[in-house]
Amino acid sequence: MWIWIIGLGLLWNAASIAWVLLGIRKGRWQPKDADKGRGRWSRVLFAAVFYGWLGYCLYDLWRGSSDFERIAIAEISALFLLSGVYLALTGYFPKPNERPFVTMLLLGISSGIGNASMIFVVNAAIWDTEGIKVSLLPYFVLGMLLFVYGQKLLRSRLIRMTNGIVYDKRMEILTTVLNAPYENMEAMERGKIETCLNNDTETVSSFANKMVSIGTWSVTITAGFVYLALINLAGFLLSLGVVIAASGAFYAIIRSANQLWEQTRDIQNVFFKFIHDLIYGFKELFLHRNKARDFREDMAGSCATYRDKRMEAESKIANVVVIGDLLFAAVIGTVVFAFPSLFPEMRQEALRSFVFVFLYMAGPLTSILNSLPELFQARISWKRIRSFSEELSGIRRRESTYELTTETSEADEVTLRLEEAVYEYGRNEDRSFAVGPIDYEFRSGELTFIVGGNGSGKSTLAKLITGLYEPNEGSVTLNGVRMNAGDIGVHVSTIFSDAYLFDRLYGIDFEAKEREAQHYLQLLKLEDKVSIQDGRFSTTKLSTGQRKRLALLVSYLDDKPICLFDEWAADQDPEYREFFYASLLPDLRSQGKCVIVITHDDRYFGLADQVIKLEMGKIA
Numbered sequence: 001m002w003i004w005i006i007g008l009g010l011l012w013n014a015a016s017i018a019w020v021l022l023g024i025r026k027g028r029w030q031p032k033d034a035d036k037g038r039g040r041w042s043r044v045l046f047a048a049v050f051y052g053w054l055g056y057c058l059y060d061l062w063r064g065s066s067d068f069e070r071i072a073i074a075e076i077s078a079l080f081l082l083s084g085v086y087l088a089l090t091g092y093f094p095k096p097n098e099r100p101f102v103t104m105l106l107l108g109i110s111s112g113i114g115n116a117s118m119i120f121v122v123n124a125a126i127w128d129t130e131g132i133k134v135s136l137l138p139y140f141v142l143g144m145l146l147f148v149y150g151q152k153l154l155r156s157r158l159i160r161m162t163n164g165i166v167y168d169k170r171m172e173i174l175t176t177v178l179n180a181p182y183e184n185m186e187a188m189e190r191g192k193i194e195t196c197l198n199n200d201t202e203t204v205s206s207f208a209n210k211m212v213s214i215g216t217w218s219v220t221i222t223a224g225f226v227y228l229a230l231i232n233l234a235g236f237l238l239s240l241g242v243v244i245a246a247s248g249a250f251y252a253i254i255r256s257a258n259q260l261w262e263q264t265r266d267i268q269n270v271f272f273k274f275i276h277d278l279i280y281g282f283k284e285l286f287l288h289r290n291k292a293r294d295f296r297e298d299m300a301g302s303c304a305t306y307r308d309k310r311m312e313a314e315s316k317i318a319n320v321v322v323i324g325d326l327l328f329a330a331v332i333g334t335v336v337f338a339f340p341s342l343f344p345e346m347r348q349e350a351l352r353s354f355v356f357v358f359l360y361m362a363g364p365l366t367s368i369l370n371s372l373p374e375l376f377q378a379r380i381s382w383k384r385i386r387s388f389s390e391e392l393s394g395i396r397r398r399e400s401t402y403e404l405t406t407e408t409s410e411a412d413e414v415t416l417r418l419e420e421a422v423y424e425y426g427r428n429e430d431r432s433f434a435v436g437p438i439d440y441e442f443r444s445g446e447l448t449f450i451v452g453g454n455g456s457g458k459s460t461l462a463k464l465i466t467g468l469y470e471p472n473e474g475s476v477t478l479n480g481v482r483m484n485a486g487d488i489g490v491h492v493s494t495i496f497s498d499a500y501l502f503d504r505l506y507g508i509d510f511e512a513k514e515r516e517a518q519h520y521l522q523l524l525k526l527e528d529k530v531s532i533q534d535g536r537f538s539t540t541k542l543s544t545g546q547r548k549r550l551a552l553l554v555s556y557l558d559d560k561p562i563c564l565f566d567e568w569a570a571d572q573d574p575e576y577r578e579f580f581y582a583s584l585l586p587d588l589r590s591q592g593k594c595v596i597v598i599t600h601d602d603r604y605f606g607l608a609d610q611v612i613k614l615e616m617g618k619i620a
């Protein structure tokens with residue numbers, strides 16, 4: 001039967017090689033970047049030593065074998081050779097985004113068998129009645145080489161794969177964030193994105209690394225158990241019982257610690273929020289030492305809760321580790337002291353072999369059990385990543401992806417219409433606030449001011465107009481076409497009061513607009529402060545008013561048919577305020593833009609074509 005199984009393995013190996021060769025010919029598998037000389041030669045040397053040694057051992061076996069056994073040896077030789085060719089090919093021509101689970105599984109099995117075979121060979125050599133059997137030394141070395149070579153190949157593939165997984169996961173989260181509805185992002189607990197992008201992806205990937213060790217240990221243990229079963233079935237069943245009992249106890253305790261880990265994971269979100277506050281509120285904390293003291297206490301409280309929860313969880317685990325170790329000692333004690341009376345026919349050599357192999361297995365076994373906490377933590381992180389993605393995507397996922405929205409398709413003449421549009425914060429809560437119902441039309445070539453007291457709903461209306469919010473009732477249409485949230489953005493250039501200034505001109509063809517950019521730098525009196533090189537600002541470390549002017553430059557270059565400015569002039573000196581109202585806005589209007597301005601500057605109200613006054617979210 002074995003001959004057939006190995007034969008099948010050979011066929012599978014040959015087919016895999018053919019598939020890779022086809023992939024290389026078609027260009028799907030690209031050669032990896034040139035290796036550093038020393039790394040390449042060490043790999044070749046290692047392979048030569050391994051295959052040379054393997055060849056010698058197989059030849060040694062061949063000499064003392066029957067014809068039938070020789071067929072198996074020939075098959076094994078061919079299998080190793082083909083596997084070597086396959087590994088060399090896939091090592092030098094890595095497939096992009098490859099997930100070589102089968103290869104890794106086989107490498108894990110090989111190196112696990114190598115690991116286990118060392119102790120079997122030692123066991124066979126040490127208890128021989130005629131003294132230590134030195135003739136078995138080559139097989140011991142072969143076990144070592146198989147283990148080391150298998151691990152080396154396995155880990156190099158694993159490093160490639162886990163880093164690929166982290167990259168993919170991070171990009172996936174980033175894409176989800178970029179496509180998420182603004183409302184979901186706004187409502188998101190601060191610190192959650194950082195924890196997810198940073199910690200959770202790391203936890204998952206480092207566990208993937210651990211999986212390899214677990215795989216190798218499992219193979220070593222399985223091989224050990226098979227060996228034990230061959231020596232003595234009752235002893236095997238007893239030790240298996242102990243392992244199952246220890247694992248069961250471990251599992252139960254870890255499950256109870258799981259809830260604590262979930263809580264520590266929640267605390268991490270809070271911790272990142274503190275870091276955020278620390279960075280952005282540093283000025284206040286620096287100036288006011290009592291504020292800094294209270295902040296420190298608050299943060300220390302959160303860190304202490306984290307510490308205590310972790311300690312509680314880890315103490316639970318520590319208890320089982322001790323019990324687990326004790327169980328292994330107990331089973332060995334039983335074998336040595338109880339087996340001779342339980343199984344009088346059992347020979348002393350068998351007893352010794354049993355203890356010997358079991359001692360060797362205890363290490364990997366405890367390591368697997370000790371890895372279970374990490375497994376649970378990785379599971380928590382994985383769950384968090386998934387629920388984070390789901391929370392962001394929401395039910396009302398944006399139709400268009402961000403790749404599409406970078407392509408603008410704006411019409412020159414626009415009519416933006418709000419029809420009985422309502423947006424309400426905290427719909428089902430007591431303290432809700434609603435803007436609307438609003439029925440209004442904004443047209444190209446018109447300058448509209450939105451005015452009203454603090455909290456009257458001006459910025460909320462602006463978010464509704466620009467498609468950051470989707471109306472709860474009514475609709476927003478552009479040139480008669482109903483718009484979903486996020487679709488209006490391609491037609492609008494905005495400067496909100498809390499606008500963020502990127503240091504690069506994202507989404508703007510800078511080369512085509514370089515001269516225009518220089519012109520606006522002069523117009524906005526920024527040419528002494530900032531320069532633009534390859535679409536990147538030389539600095540964004542400017543005064544608040546200057547930063548707003550730079551944002552205005554970006555808005556000019558965006559060149560969208562609708563312009564919305566939220567209290568832009570509030571941070572400007574009288575000269576620039578005058579320039580903004582008396583020169584810039586009329587200029588944009590005469591270019592045919594639909595200009596919407598949120599303002600408190602009542603001296604300039606007369607310049608607008610229409611003024612909307614908001615009171616408690618409604619047009620007064």
Ligand SMILES: Nc1ncnc2c1ncn2[C@@H]1O[C@H](COP(=O)(O)OP(=O)(O)OP(=O)(O)O)[C@@H](O)[C@H]1O
Pocket residue numbers: 186425426433452453454455456457458459460461
């Ligand atoms: N993200 C939010 N979640 C819940 N309520 C909000 C949110 N943003 C604003 N509000 C509420 O909506 C109301 C209107 O806020 P908005 O920012 O639109 O007012 P505004 O007219 O722009 O005020 P200001 O002149 O002070 O900028 C406020 O009472 C505020 O409490």
